[in-house]
Amino acid sequence: MQATPRTTKSRAWLLLVVATVGAGVAVWALAPKSKQQDEDPGSESSASETQPASATAEVDLTRLRRAIEVLSRAQADPAGADRRGAMSDLLSLNDAPSKLTMLLEAAAADPTAPDKDPLWPDLIQGLSAIWQGDGINSGMDLMFVESRPRARDALVSSFAKLALERPGELSAPQRQKLTEYFIDLHNRVPALQQREVEVAARKIAGNDVADLMQGKGMASDEELEVQRDYKRSLEQKQPVAAQ
Amino acid sequence: MKVRVYVVAAAVGLMTVASATTSRAQMRDTLEKISGNAVNEGIHKNIGGQIGAGRGNNLTQFSSIYIIQRDPFRAIRRGRQLFQRKFLPTQGFNGRDRSGNIAIDASVGAGIVDSCAGCHGRPRGSAGHGGDVFTRPDSRDAPHLFGLGLQEMLGDEITTDLRGIRAAALAAAQSSGTPQTRTLTSKGISYGSITANPNGTFVTTAVQGVNADLRVRPFFAQGGTISIREFAVGAFNAEMGLQSDDPDLRNASINRLRVVTPSGMVLDGPNDAIEGPPVTGNNGVDPDGDGIANEMPVSLVDFMEFYLLNYFKPGTSVSPDRATDVNAGRTIFTNIGCTSCHVASLTINVDRRVADVETVFSDFNPGSPTTSGNPLNRMFATATAKIVIVDDPSSEPVLKLPAGGSFVVNNFFADLKRHDLGNNFTERNFDGSFQRLFMTEPLWGVATTAPYGHDGRSQTVEEVIMRHGGEAQAARDSFNGQSRANKNLVLAFLNSLVLFPPDDTASNLANINPAGSNFPQNGHGAIALTPLFNNPADIE
Numbered sequence: 001m002q003a004t005p006r007t008t009k010s011r012a013w014l015l016l017v018v019a020t021v022g023a024g025v026a027v028w029a030l031a032p033k034s035k036q037q038d039e040d041p042g043s044e045s046s047a048s049e050t051q052p053a054s055a056t057a058e059v060d061l062t063r064l065r066r067a068i069e070v071l072s073r074a075q076a077d078p079a080g081a082d083r084r085g086a087m088s089d090l091l092s093l094n095d096a097p098s099k100l101t102m103l104l105e106a107a108a109a110d111p112t113a114p115d116k117d118p119l120w121p122d123l124i125q126g127l128s129a130i131w132q133g134d135g136i137n138s139g140m141d142l143m144f145v146e147s148r149p150r151a152r153d154a155l156v157s158s159f160a161k162l163a164l165e166r167p168g169e170l171s172a173p174q175r176q177k178l179t180e181y182f183i184d185l186h187n188r189v190p191a192l193q194q195r196e197v198e199v200a201a202r203k204i205a206g207n208d209v210a211d212l213m214q215g216k217g218m219a220s221d222e223e224l225e226v227q228r229d230y231k232r233s234l235e236q237k238q239p240v241a242a243q
Numbered sequence: 244m245k246v247r248v249y250v251v252a253a254a255v256g257l258m259t260v261a262s263a264t265t266s267r268a269q270m271r272d273t274l275e276k277i278s279g280n281a282v283n284e285g286i287h288k289n290i291g292g293q294i295g296a297g298r299g300n301n302l303t304q305f306s307s308i309y310i311i312q313r314d315p316f317r318a319i320r321r322g323r324q325l326f327q328r329k330f331l332p333t334q335g336f337n338g339r340d341r342s343g344n345i346a347i348d349a350s351v352g353a354g355i356v357d358s359c360a361g362c363h364g365r366p367r368g369s370a371g372h373g374g375d376v377f378t379r380p381d382s383r384d385a386p387h388l389f390g391l392g393l394q395e396m397l398g399d400e401i402t403t404d405l406r407g408i409r410a411a412a413l414a415a416a417q418s419s420g421t422p423q424t425r426t427l428t429s430k431g432i433s434y435g436s437i438t439a440n441p442n443g444t445f446v447t448t449a450v451q452g453v454n455a456d457l458r459v460r461p462f463f464a465q466g467g468t469i470s471i472r473e474f475a476v477g478a479f480n481a482e483m484g485l486q487s488d489d490p491d492l493r494n495a496s497i498n499r500l501r502v503v504t505p506s507g508m509v510l511d512g513p514n515d516a517i518e519g520p521p522v523t524g525n526n527g528v529d530p531d532g533d534g535i536a537n538e539m540p541v542s543l544v545d546f547m548e549f550y551l552l553n554y555f556k557p558g559t560s561v562s563p564d565r566a567t568d569v570n571a572g573r574t575i576f577t578n579i580g581c582t583s584c585h586v587a588s589l590t591i592n593v594d595r596r597v598a599d600v601e602t603v604f605s606d607f608n609p610g611s612p613t614t615s616g617n618p619l620n621r622m623f624a625t626a627t628a629k630i631v632i633v634d635d636p637s638s639e640p641v642l643k644l645p646a647g648g649s650f651v652v653n654n655f656f657a658d659l660k661r662h663d664l665g666n667n668f669t670e671r672n673f674d675g676s677f678q679r680l681f682m683t684e685p686l687w688g689v690a691t692t693a694p695y696g697h698d699g700r701s702q703t704v705e706e707v708i709m710r711h712g713g714e715a716q717a718a719r720d721s722f723n724g725q726s727r728a729n730k731n732l733v734l735a736f737l738n739s740l741v742l743f744p745p746d747d748t749a750s751n752l753a754n755i756n757p758a759g760s761n762f763p764q765n766g767h768g769a770i771a772l773t774p775l776f777n778n779p780a781d782i783e
Contacts, residue, residue: 141651145590173603176561176570180653183574184587205570212574220726226567227728 063089064102072109079118087119091126100130104155108148114157115192127158128165136162136174140181156185156193163200170204179205186213268368268746269360270327286324287782290334293321298490298505298541302637307545311505313640315549315597315630316775320783322550325543326359326370330483338533339484346674350481352377362482363388365691368746370554372692375699376482379678380671383464384699387688389742392552393652394685395471395508396591397430398459398659404429405457406514412439422446427457430589432658452660458515459659464670464697466661466682470508471551472544473518479539480521486530487539488522497523505545506552507595507645552595555770557688558602558622559654560741572736575729579721584683584714585656594650597643600626600750600770602743609757617749617767624743624750624770640777654740656686665712670697679713688742704737705730745770 070086090106093099103126114120131139143155163170163178170178182197182205189197194213202210208224211217217224223231271277272286286293299306301313311318330336337355345351353376356362362374362385374385408425416423416439427434427450435451447455454460462468468477476492479485494500495510496519502510510517522528529536561569576582605616605623616623629650633642661680670678681697694700695707711719722733749755749768752775756766773779 144588144651145649172563173601176559176566176603177653179566179570180573180587183570183577184582187577206567208567208571209574212571212578215578217571218575218578218725218729220724224571224728224732226571226732230728 064105067102068106068109071106072111074111078112078116083119087122091122096130096135100127103127104146104148104151107154108151110150114150114153114190120154120157123154124157124161127154128161131158131162132169136170137177140174140177144181144185153189153193156189157196160193160196160200163204167204175204179209183209183213268327268364269329269358270324271329275331286328288321288324290328293325293328293546294540294542296542298545301635301642302639304639307542308505309639311545311549312642312644314777315553315643316772317777317783318546318549319553319597320550320772320776322546322548323370324783325547326363326550327368329358330485331357332533333535335485335531335533335535335538337484338535339480339486339531346672349378349673350477352379352673354482355484356482359478359483366742366744366747368744369742370551371742379698380673381698381700383697384694386464386684387557387692387742388551388554389688390556390652390655390685391471391554392506392596393556393591393650393655394461394659395469395552396593396595397589397652397655398461398469399508400592401429401432401434401459401659402457405434405453405459409437409439409445409457412437413443413445415439416441417443427451432586432589432660434660452658452662456515461659461682464681464684465678466680468518469515470504470510470517471506472504472508472510472548475547475551476520476539476544477518479544484531484533485538486522487520487541487544488528488537489520489539489544490541491544492517492520493523496520504548506548508548508552553597555600555602555624555745556652557654558624558741558743559739560604560622560690561739562604562606562621565735565739568732568735569739570736572732572734575725576733576736579725579733580718581722582656583718584658584660584662585686586658587656588651588653589655589659591650591652593647594629595645595647596650597630597645598626598628599650600624602748605749607755609755612754612757613751615749615755617747617755617763619747619763619767620743622741622743622748624745624748624752626750626752626770628775654687656689656740657683659683662715663713664710664715667710667712668696686737687740689740690738691742704734 067086067090070082075083086106090099090102093102103123107123110117112119117123139155140159143152143159146152146155159178159181163182167175179201182201186194186197186201198210198213201213206225208217208226211224216222270285272289273280273283274287274289274292277285295305295307295310296303297306298308300308303309307318310321332338336357339355341351341355343351356374358364359370360368362376363370363372365371365373365387370388370391372385372387375382376385405427408427412423412425420441422438422440424436424438426436433451434453434457436449437457438446438449440446445455450457453466458469460466460469462471462474468474472489472491476487476489479487491502491504491510495502495512495515495517499512501512504510522530576585577587602622602624604621605614606621607618608615614623629646629648630643631646633644635642659682661682663679664681668679668681670681672678684697689695689704693704694702695704696710701707701710708719708722722730725733746769747767748770750770753769753771755768756762759766773782
């Protein structure tokens with residue numbers, strides 16, 4: 001048995017991995033680290049995978065409190081200037097993790113029904129713009145684990161928007177995973193999000209999934225597109241076979 | 244103490260892994276007296292080398308705790324090699340007198356097999372399924388062990404949630420002076436309700452799917468065992484005749500202590516009935532009389548537990564030409580009510596693993612070797628480390644500890660509850676009684692685990708669906724009421740949930756090398772951990 005190198009500390013393992021992988025090209029990245037994480041090893045857990053963003057991002061609490069205070073107030077005019085200002089303030093953030101955290105906190109605290117909220121489209125647009133590249137994967141998981149109804153609904157709407165408007169940005173595994181989440185979440189979200197999910201599923205997964213979500217294709221006298229296509233292909237082949 | 248967090252942002256690319264890192268199923272070690280092994284295949288440490296310096300601590304080189312905490316991917320690999328090891332009589336294998344009352348001790352009808360993989364070995368090289376034992380009159384099939392750690396963590400977290408609700412109900416009852424009823428819900432799953440009385444007693448008649456102690460027991464078809472460690476030590480004895488005097492199980496079961504295993508599992512001795520080890524007392528005890536004592540030292544149990552905690556979850560195989568069928572089938576599966584018990588995905592709050600491996604369909608594409616599957620199974624695995632690096636004051640290599648983040652267990656399809664599935668599932672016991680309640684079988688991997696049912700008496704997926712009754716009668720009837728075409732879509736979906744042979748599955752740890760000689764016999768890629776060892780030259 002060979003001894004484990006004793007003198008290699010801290011970064012050595014990272015270097016070893018990179019060296020071993022070398023041409024191998026496994027890329028190990030140093031995750032963003034806050035001061036709080038330095039002081040509290042327990043908080044490290046949040047930096048790995050699929051953690052709600054609220055635990056990972058550095059949050060400007062004063063700014064968040066101000067925005068939430070405005071947005072969480074039941075107001076006669078949900079399109080009022082102070083609400084618009086608060087939402088604009090959050091949407092103007094450049095740091096994606098902070099922006100995501102604050103938008104979701106604000107969304108969760110806001111009592112305004114989404115279908116009566118003139119700022120809802122802005123919120124969804126802001127969230128949807130966050131989903132890029134590998135961040136889409138953790139975002140989808142966040143959509144699944146989010147337990148605050150209004151925040152979850154906002155995430156669902158944001159991914160429906162992504163699927164509808166930018167489907168080409170989804171890799172094949174991401175497209176499949178998003179389809180699976182849409183199927184699994186469809187019955188758990190309000191009617192507004194159900195409709196959005198159906199439209200999005202039609203875009204990225206085809207008519208059958210969307211039709212089935214709407215309850216079509218389940219009865220004995222109903223056929224799905226895949227079944228009609230299959231029959232059509234058989235019919236087209238029959239003359240050839242006859243020849 | 245400085246702490247740095249490393250995560251894998253992306254881990255792709257061509258990596259040439261030495262042939263020594265490939266591995267095979269059910270192996271002898273290369274140091275044994277075997278000739279003719281010109282290709283040098285096998286385990287590269289003898290049993291003494293695997294035992295190392297015992298349990299030790301994180302400053303004891305070559306000990307299990309040291310390796311688990313400072314070189315965790317080696318620890319996983321060692322557990323894997325132990326899992327595949329074909330034990331010899333001189334190492335304590337067999338030797339057990341298997342007489343006794345089979346109605347009381349089902350293990351009398353178990354084993355004997357010389358390796359874990361002998362029963363849990365399909366697909367090859369994996370901790371899969373395949374065996375069948377006489378622990379019940381109508382037999383039990385050996386389930387696959389993919390995702391075992393995730394199951395343990397889910398069961399443990401649900402237990403904590405349910406017991407927390409119970410404690411809150413008791414506190415409310417005692418403060419109000421009146422009985423308090425609370426619904427038992429965890430991770431979106433309902434376990435009925437419980438009523439706490441001011442005098443500290445509980446009414447548990449409305450508890451559903453779990454014992455009155457609210458402890459979820461994820462393992463065995465009837466839901467009998469709490470932890471991987473109990474499962475492993477029990478199987479070593481019952482199926483292989485290898486007895487371990489495991490101190491963790493001993494302290495939790497006999498001394499009723501709260502024990503944290505090296506894998507981070509809490510054995511809650513004061514509150515749970517933990518299964519004791521087959522040997523207790525001192526290590527000189529030789530209960531099977533084969534002349535060999537201490538047949539399964541604690542360090543080997545540690546490695547085995549850590550390996551199974553971190554074992555890959557099953558994969559999904561959805562080729563582009565099947566995606567429409569698979570997704571439509573999943574939607575029908577949901578619509579007809581199957582997911583009321585076969586819950587698709589659940590979330591773990593604190594993941595104790597050090598890595599996750601996501602394995603999906605990837606067509607063989609020699610032009611893109613960094614993401615291509617191989618011609619053997621057209622799957623590609625992406626490994627992601629989930630560790631924190633702790634630079635402790637010692638002169639030893641850094642600690643690499645689980646990051647402990649949350650994790651979504653996708654495509655699990657179970658609810659960790661017991662259900663009555665009707666007469667077709669009812670199982671005979673040797674004493675003439677019947678077992679009617681069974682844990683919901685997780686459907687991940689279902690496509691590659693025929694035959695089906697706890698007893699393997701259903702030859703196809705469709706037959707085991709049709710076998711459902713009892714609480715699942717409505718969903719079964721709904722499936723049966725679908726058109727033949729829709730049933731086929733459901734089956735297409737279920738056939739996308741697969742196990743895979745890790746030695747033969749390309750990954751970001753070992754890509755395919757189609758340009759190499761004798762491809763794909765060589766260079767087909769693998770889920771190879773050796774490059775992640777502190778010292779990759781020291782192979783397992």
